[in-house]
Amino acid sequence: MSPRTIGVTEVALRDAHQSLMATRMALEDMVDACADIDQAGFWSVECWGGATYDACIRFLNEDPWQRLRTFRELMPNSRLQMLLRGQNLLGYRHYEDTVVERFVEKSAENGMDVFRVFDALNDPRNMAHAMAAVKKVGKHAQGTICYTISPLHTTEGYIALAGQLLDMGAESLALKDMAALLQPQPAYDIVRGIKETYGEDTQVNVHCHSTTGVTLVSLMKAIEAGADVVDTAISSMSLGPGHNPTESLVAMLEGTEYTTDLDMERLLRVRDHFAAVRPKYAEFESATLVDTNIFSSQIPGGMLSNMESQLRAQGAGDRIREVMAEVPLVKADAGHPPLVTPSSQIVGTQAVFNVLMGRYKVLTGEFADLMLGYYGECLGERNPEVVEIAKAQTKKEPITQRPADLLQPEWDHLVEEASKLDGFDGSDTDVLTYAMFPSVAPGFLANRDEGPKNVGKTPEQLQAEASSSSDAGRAVQGPITYKVSLGGRENTVTVERA
């Protein structure tokens, strides 16, 4: 029997640098790898969405739409894939449906093929319209299950959610494990359950981070259970808070009943390209190689460091254990949301508030909104007492409808506001940039003409750093002012490198 071919989504151009180096990689550091990526045989190339849009305009002075068009041009044979936060698009609030449609249309027009649509609370209503919009433009709508662990989250529940996504017309399903929590057995059980319930032809893609060191095994088990496509990153852009290495996946399957169609020669060239690029962004990398705390605390690493820095800012750095004990209570009161952006920040900050000020003495605005349904529904019931506190504090009523149903048509207003900005070029894509990042867009549009700014180090800077471990390199660059006592007389001398 010939082995079954497993599709692979390469994430080096999006999630890998988002996870490893705060989404800072400039397009110019990617273009030379595109031809090899395009020809390597991937099922898709994730290269847009997530935090890249924000980072492009906030840090890199890059037009994200130009980035997308460039990828389209350089990778004509590939399915381009993006991560889309459902009704939030790539921003941080819910958008009215017309805006969602416009965004999807423009993304498709500019070259996007596969839209991985997710919602942090796994609320299907927050994904439905985006998925419908994707289908309307004839592109691939992938419905997403965010994986988490809680007393309410069960294999059966995930299988049921898969059914809802398929009912909405999902062409494929993504099992998305942002926190590297997906252990091998549940990976197997969920994929197998989906296949047995909805048919072996149901396409299942599996996305794991590698933070806990165990998820390549989870991919193996998912494949044994029938997974069709898995996500990996080329080895030089892998591991730590990122993903499992693409070449390791290829090696993992050699000799088994499964194979990939990847071209190892091209993979190694892609690897060598990013091996040279990665050091440029070293200052954005975390030191985390493997983080096993989450197995006991079930608190993702990023959330923990966030809470620690909040506590330190309040001079209460020693109370982290209390906060860690508070998190599961707050999470339960909120109905067990998955702890991912933004719910991880919302729950974590409330846990810090509870410890510092007394339980629910003060709610953050976001936590109150979460308790009142303004982010959507979770699997669990929200604690009615805390809902009452939220009502009292905010003077808002809880809602049960889809949050976006509260919104008035807003496209015309967004066009009007965007039109007032310096540098606005009249395009719908500029309106979308303004819509999603109203505080960042004005500066970006005004300065767009200056062109991309690469925040990575240059080869010369890297060279200088390397040599700074030598005596010559340690010379003061200055200027630094010294008090110099010379012949008994004190002078002020300023030194800088000649």
Add this chain to the structure above:
Amino acid sequence: MSPRTIGVTEVALRDAHQSLMATRMALEDMVDACADIDQAGFWSVECWGGATYDACIRFLNEDPWQRLRTFRELMPNSRLQMLLRGQNLLGYRHYEDTVVERFVEKSAENGMDVFRVFDALNDPRNMAHAMAAVKKVGKHAQGTICYTISPLHTTEGYIALAGQLLDMGAESLALKDMAALLQPQPAYDIVRGIKETYGEDTQVNVHCHSTTGVTLVSLMKAIEAGADVVDTAISSMSLGPGHNPTESLVAMLEGTEYTTDLDMERLLRVRDHFAAVRPKYAEFESATLVDTNIFSSQIPGGMLSNMESQLRAQGAGDRIREVMAEVPLVKADAGHPPLVTPSSQIVGTQAVFNVLMGRYKVLTGEFADLMLGYYGECLGERNPEVVEIAKAQTKKEPITQRPADLLQPEWDHLVEEASKLDGFDGSDTDVLTYAMFPSVAPGFLANRDEGPKNVGKTPEQLQAEASSSSDAGRAVQGPITYKVSLGGRENTVTVERA
């Protein structure tokens, strides 16, 4: 059905720091973790042998026997485990059988329980006497299969070798994957084959490095095939050229038909201990996070960098591709030895010689010995033409017997030579130190009284390094007084930070 318990060997105290930081960790940086390691529930604790003996006397001014006794005292509940290079003991030549016996006796007396006995060529004759010596003192003799890939190495061959080791009285078998070459399917096939051929009760331990990023999956498959014990390193001493993380193994098995008896609370304390220690030895670490070259070249990373530096030393750094193409030919001519220490160096250096000077124009002494049988037998036949060249160059005859059979009794002579050394304390263990490291032992014994030297950085040095990354931190703090000659007149200048 209750899950099957998988034993775990923790390698943090031996192979982890050998692989990650050139075996430089001082005993004093380990002692505080021992109580937790001892109580965590490991099948065994690898803590001695390999390169640790050499490093102790060469770099750390530590008596390796004192280290062993300390471990014995601090971990009274644990099986202590060592890696023993068969007839080579921990040195770099073959020893006469009496010396092997004496070494094993002394190791057992000082606290060793499990002896993992291996030979770089997988020649059982080089393991037999050491294993017999272990059994004679009533300790656990583990026979080892070094895993490699070649046209001659087959699953059936490894199973047959396992049988030879069992016939020698091996109490358990180790499948040892030094180069992270063991992919999941062969891991499964070899372990399953051993179990089916020699009985399900045959204890199989699996040792993998993590260099290629794929071997935690191999451990999973080995476990599914029936492996009894697997080797891991606590996460803060894991990955890269080291091993898979212990906590990740625990998480991998949760919910499956397998479990470990490890105490996660204690593991996390061990982890935190070494997380604090590891930065002290950063200068000894390689930058390798994952190395996937070996999948295509089948040349281990350490061997490649070795050949590269040899070429550069000859001003021929640009010829590495020729050398990489030469390696498989040299390896085949030598009968396909596994490429591990010392065979990897011997084959690699000969490949460099062949490229620089013409094929087999000059043989290294070691390669000639390998071709003439002085290291033992490989799986394949050696190329008779190259054997002739080796004979002609060295004026030595090829041998077919066990190399150690050529040796005369040497214990008395070793005692006599050791007795002449300053600082020799009259013990057999000092004789063994001299026997294995005749050029290093004199200096070590003479200076032993000075006590251990920790080559890791102190907290103060780490602090200073951290602050030196800023320009301000690099400034002279002073006061420092200089003599400055200015316009022919000498002045005294004192500088301090203003």
